[in-house]
Amino acid sequence: MKKIIFTVLVTLPISMVFLSCSSNNSSDLKASKDTSFAPITQKDTIYSPITHADVERWLAAWNSHNIDSINALFAEDAMIYQPQNPKPLTKQTMNPFFEMVFKTYPDIKFEKEGITVEGYDAASWENVTGTMTGPFTDPATGKTIQPTGKRFEHKGAMHITYKPDHTIKEVHIVWDQLIVLKQLGLYCNE
Amino acid sequence: MKRLLVILVVVLVIDVQSCSPNNSPTVKTGKDSSITPITHADVERWIAAWNSHNLDSIDAFYADDALIYQTQNPEPLTKKTMNHFFEMVFKTYPDIKFESKAITVEEYEAVSWENVTGTMKGEFTNPTTGQTLAPNGKHFEYEVAKRITYNHDHKIKEVHIIFDELTLSRQLNLPIK
Numbered sequence: 098m099k100k101i102i103f104t105v106l107v108t109l110p111i112s113m114v115f116l117s118c119s120s121n122n123s124s125d126l127k128a129s130k131d132t133s134f135a136p137i138t139q140k141d142t143i144y145s146p147i148t149h150a151d152v153e154r155w156l157a158a159w160n161s162h163n164i165d166s167i168n169a170l171f172a173e174d175a176m177i178y179q180p181q182n183p184k185p186l187t188k189q190t191m192n193p194f195f196e197m198v199f200k201t202y203p204d205i206k207f208e209k210e211g212i213t214v215e216g217y218d219a220a221s222w223e224n225v226t227g228t229m230t231g232p233f234t235d236p237a238t239g240k241t242i243q244p245t246g247k248r249f250e251h252k253g254a255m256h257i258t259y260k261p262d263h264t265i266k267e268v269h270i271v272w273d274q275l276i277v278l279k280q281l282g283l284y285c286n287e
Numbered sequence: 288m289k290r291l292l293v294i295l296v297v298v299l300v301i302d303v304q305s306c307s308p309n310n311s312p313t314v315k316t317g318k319d320s321s322i323t324p325i326t327h328a329d330v331e332r333w334i335a336a337w338n339s340h341n342l343d344s345i346d347a348f349y350a351d352d353a354l355i356y357q358t359q360n361p362e363p364l365t366k367k368t369m370n371h372f373f374e375m376v377f378k379t380y381p382d383i384k385f386e387s388k389a390i391t392v393e394e395y396e397a398v399s400w401e402n403v404t405g406t407m408k409g410e411f412t413n414p415t416t417g418q419t420l421a422p423n424g425k426h427f428e429y430e431v432a433k434r435i436t437y438n439h440d441h442k443i444k445e446v447h448i449i450f451d452e453l454t455l456s457r458q459l460n461l462p463i464k
Contacts, residue, residue, distance in 0.1 A: 213393045271451070273451050278453070
């Protein structure tokens with residue numbers, strides 16, 4: 098009996114240490130997860146994957162109609178691709194184009210329909226509305242179209258690729274220009 | 288002393304039992320796997336089904352109440368109407384191919400960015416206008432974005448499709464209504 102008691106008394110503290118270690122380990126795991134609640138340092142910001150907040154900022158900048166705010170989201174070597182455009186827009190060429198868009202459609206609005214993020218990749222599904230009250234120069238043809246005063250509404254899918262510093266590296270835009278041209282009364286069957 | 292021994296053993300057993308669920312690795316059951324978020328593999332299997340041109344394989348990906356929205360269509364396709372439409376697509380464009388450019392996945396949502404190519408070798412009935420177009424042997428290539436929402440059993444609940452119909456119509460030299 099003394100032997101049993103001795104064995105229990107010896108193994109119990111060992112078990113308790115083991116259990117408390119296990120417990121500490123799970124606390125450690127929890128604690129390491131909890132560090133996400135710690136203040137974010139500059140280094141953390143740079144290497145953390147993007148979140149919905151990055152895409153929300155993109156939408157807010159577009160809805161502000163402030164060219165500088167939009168431009169600031171892009172990296173120096175950023176490219177914006179649209180199947181309809183012969184060449185991608187660059188950091189240098191995007192500002193005059195965006196400026197024209199805001200003059201052509203002064204009430205243009207980008208409404209969030211859905212955001213999906215993974216690593217440094219984002220998909221922003223948007224409902225875009227506006228009224229054509231200014232002239233528009235087609236970047237593909239160079240032709241200037243006079244305003245029709247008509248309203249458009251279409252869906253746009255933006256595939257946004259970010260750099261680790263959360264600036265935008267590439268945007269690929271998919272939308273149906275036929276719907277917009279028809280709504281604005283600009284489509285003539287070729 | 289005996290009493291002390293009993294207390295110690297009971298305390299030890301309780302401690303071990305209370306900690307064991309956290310310490311033991313759990314085995315994934317069929318039920319667990321049905322509530323895991325989707326991955327790129329789900330979208331890749333769906334694209335592979337499209338490239339197989341096998342209607343039953345494609346149909347199996349969709350939930351019974353699935354809806355497919357396309358900006359050009361007045362009504363979404365349903366599980367009942369999709370097969371007839373897909374069958375026509377494969378007859379119109381027998382070489383139609385869906386090339387994955389990128390996939391973005393988060394929980395039960397995915398966006399698939401694809402490059403679609405094909406040749407118009409069969410007639411096509413426009414679901415919006417009901418107008419039937421004769422084949423012209425022309426080739427098309429366009430980019431498409433598909434937003435896919437899955438149920439927890441990994442069946443597709445909704446698909447929203449965006450592409451530029453103007454690009455497609457110009458390439459196929461189709462009349463636009």
